[in-house]
Amino acid sequence: MNVLVVKIAAIGDFLMATPALRALKLNPAVDRVILLAGLSIVPVVEGNPHLDQIYTLDDARIFRGAFLAKLWEVLKISWRLRREKIDLGFNFHRDWRFNIILFLAGCKKRIGFARGRKSRLLTTRVAVEGVKHHIFHYCDLLKTQGIFCLDFKMEFLVGADAVNAAEAKFLREKQISDYVVLVPGGAANVKEEMDSRRWGTENFAALAGLLVASGRQVVLLGSRGDQKISRLIIEAQPQVIDFCGQTSLSEAAVLLKKSRLVVSNDSGLMHLADAVGAKIIAIFGPTHPEEKKPLTAGNIVVWKGEDLECSPCYHDGAFPECRHRSCFKKIFPQEIFELTKTF
DSSP: OEEEEEOOSOHHHHHHHHHHHHHHHHOTTOOEEEEEEEGGGHHHHTTOTTOSEEEEEOHHHHHHSOHHHHHHHHHHHHHHHHTTOOSEEEEOSSOGGGHHHHHHTTOSEEEEEOBTBTTTTOSEEEOOOSSOOHHHHHHHHHHTTTOOOSOOOOOOOOOHHHHHHHIIIIIITTTOOSEEEEEOOOOBOSSOBOGGGSOOHHHHHHHHHHHHHTTOEEEEOOOGGGHHHHHHHHHHOTTSEEOTTSSOHHHHHHHHHHSSEEEEESSHHHHHHHHTTOOEEEEOSSSOHHHHOOOSTTOEEEOOOTTOTTOSOOBTTBOOOOSSOHHHHTOOHHHHHHHHTTO
16 A cells, blocks of 8 residues: 655654654555655755655745645646555645645545545544654544554664764764754744744753853754844853754754753754653643653653633644733743753
């Protein structure tokens, strides 16, 4: 049986899909696992050991392009996928539009999340009800076909040579050891940037100052897009080491894995840290942590939205405009600093 999984974006979302991909590959009825991914997540996809074939499309066009550009991407990739003679297709997005690709690709069975009339192109629909982790949602799709996830650990593999190279380039060269990683940015993908999911530059700067004063080395990690945030932190705390925008994803994975602790927003790097076994303090705001928190035992999740009428405000991939950020105002740098002492 040839199985297609559609997972276009983003890095954290793909990592949460890796337990389901592993379950597919281990199932004796599955001959080939084929993934359709966006170009933006190729670095997190290409090393996954449970994929037999990877197809890509231009997700920037899909999410931000004009109608004709989107149509061309869909028709082009659907025509290529038809040659695979796919028996079973999964849409791992709640976006009903990706059901069109499953249909045009000729998938005999098409499984995805129920979205009312918009789910008509699916042969099997799975309701999304209540608060549930995304990892479990993906596994629920598989269960409709009698395929079960045996464990829920996310995966991101880094070879020994890559580990040694990253250690030499970033740690030994700069004499960094016993360090804490801060992830002050993130919460951005090819579709949108979600500043409302970030604890705040001033909070991370204050936390960095407390850590430095206690004798800890502090490293900042993030993408090039996070450099405007990291520069402000460095201005306030010059002793902090800024690697934002300077690492590949695999190099970032090594730095996360080798750290004493990672303090992160709800972001792709938070999921990457969990995938490689780092210790994490995860700070959540508008998203309910039960949907996306690190599942590995021993990590700490900080969320103060329980008593707020407006929280959680994240729903179906959308965040409303928010000026007061009440869910983050109740989380203080000193509180997080005290938690770091337990690691």
